Amino acid sequence: MNPQRIVVVGAGHVGLYAALRLSKKLNRRRAEIVVIDPQPHMTYQPFLPEAAAGNISPRHSVVPLRRELKKCRVVAGEVTKVEHARKTVTIQPIEGPATEMSYDHIIVAPGSVSRTLPIPGLSERGIGLKTIGEATYLRNHILDQLDVAAVTPDPELRKAALTFVFVGGGFAGIEALAEMEDVVRDALKYYPELDAQELKFVLVEATNRILPEVGPKMGAYAARELAKRGISLRLDTFLNSCVDGEIVLSDGDSFRAETLVWTAGVKPSPMLDHTDLPRGPKGHINCLPTLQVADSDGNVLEGAWSAGDSAQVPDLTNPGGWCSPSAQHAVRQARVLADNIRQVVLGGEPKEYKHKYIGSVAGLGLGKGVAHVYGIKVKGWPAWFMHRTYHVSHIPSFHRKARVVADWTLAMLFKRETIALGQLHAPREEFTEVTPPVQRTAERPKAEAWSR
Template structure:
């Protein structure tokens, strides 16, 4: 059988494999997906995971449960050699193996972009994976417990100070949801007041949410500030050493929770460890039909899609434009990619990827949102309902849709579940807290 290897099990990789399973005939090809995680993260739900509005597991789609006809290899791809038709995979235990392929699909996705800012790697946390979203939620809840037991002063202020760096969709949604959670939690903490909270959103540009136009973006800033947040535009993070935030504006404050959402960078595997053609940003050069290469020099049997690919945007009026790295494109590129690979295997005609944006929608906290499609702008509760409606339809598989809806309905009746499980990050602490074992004999009774 022909070997099809898909590097990465994110949106584009998952939907490519899912589409191939449905379209390939028995014995026509074997599909292998390589990814260090056993699930696909539905990233639009991560802000709601931080706020406890979506259960963490419901934002993760199991690869084994839904890709039953696909071979799954748990590991990280450390190199791609198309000249040898092989990818190098390192497993969690450090063992290294090679996978040979006849057809390669590169959907590694992007990674969080960081800068050499003092204290950043020691203090900050990202918002790209489920584990990070859960940690952010638990850290905020733990901080509330600690602050409630602390006297008013600098330590309490630091515990209840939250800083988000990056004003794109991920940062603004996460910031708005966490602000909504913190405000709601005050009802359960009579020792604390609204004045104890300090939320800061730092953005290097002069506006947030570049995906929407200027007026809706300015409305979001005003909405956040009305809710007690500080939005620092045209401002950069200078230092975060020991949790002491220093901004380029000269302002300084202590912050116990720092979340970094300042954009994406190309995957190091694609950028540095492959012989495939990449552009100046480190993205795989892709033709409109999602085949790697250019019109004059295509790379046979190699395809790419998602955040690690420079896919031409045929729906844009801007010459040379590429599709923006978001879920809307990655999902549809994966579906088109599966169809094109099957067509290519059977000697059929492949088609170019073209998709016009359906608009953008963002949650800003419980009951708050914004939607824009061209000149149409919807704000507040209607936009928030549209956000929930769109994403419950977009999350793959009916099993996940039903689970998410069940959590939302439960929360509507009983409110948020305000329980911190930060201790799961150190599961053996309680076991070790028992001290040294007894010297006398006897086992467990």
């Protein structure tokens, strides 16, 4: 009997956890598991703010696929098309021509991308926080601005360099804002030319509250704590424009800022536009509680599965609602999805996913946090400890858990590193500048032998 091929599109929370569980539950005689992702690692996104702050090494907030998925075939490439009618995917590898691959089952979990808006200047000035590259760039950029402010004779440029705008009051925005505010204040100790009173941190949020996931009481507490630190909270406010660094807000205020961080939500990956799978009104793949893809009439598409940010999964604990696009749901859905595929491969029936949202935890910088878990509200240091404990327990592999804990321990014992490594973003620039151009003549002179 030939093994069934299970193709996993995307190696995020759903893809990695599902593939890992399938590789343990099904032997290679039963199934061949193929994981396709353009990146060689899974990014544990809840750690991105701490990676940007330098509390965790960037390498330790990602999980290498080939090390963890030893029993799976990992393909470094991008899925450009899914034709479930033919049960084939089109793969564009890092190098070389595109190829097609057939499958028996497919898990479509490409995740999400930043939900942006057609705001003038946003594509040129905005910095996202969805990848480890963006987290590293944000850290280097913000520390570079301190150097700019310390040496410029232009008072307007100095003011703009010390103004930091964050758009979005959800987990990513608040945690990134709080962490980077800690970083800047720590770094300011080494800049006698700068005064902490010159710093301006601004949060722009379209609704009238922040951190809705932790409830209104804890969200209000977080807002008060941020305000005590001098952070300006602009609620019920929109970013209208940011052309050339000129920030224009819907409340009528305008000012110049050299840093604009955009964390205003996510949307399903645009890769889903190149599939023939049925989708919901907001672009998510339409799923049943069993995580099987189904059309609008509830008819199952045999062999098609989805979960996580890219899927619209009914929340059985909240009739009429949908599971939120959170890591908490994604990880649990991945386990149920893997078990259901195993059941189908072995001739059984899939089970429904049902999980009551237990609550949320959020960090507000070093030693500060809020939590609302199982109806219990916690704030301050205990919440911060809960936040770290929860996430270190959920990052895959013992290797990563140990390295993250080691990073945290060292950060508690020694002073924070406040070094900008801006050359990482253009590493060949200096080499290119000193390399002489090639003579463009019909007959180039022979190069002088180095042995002379």
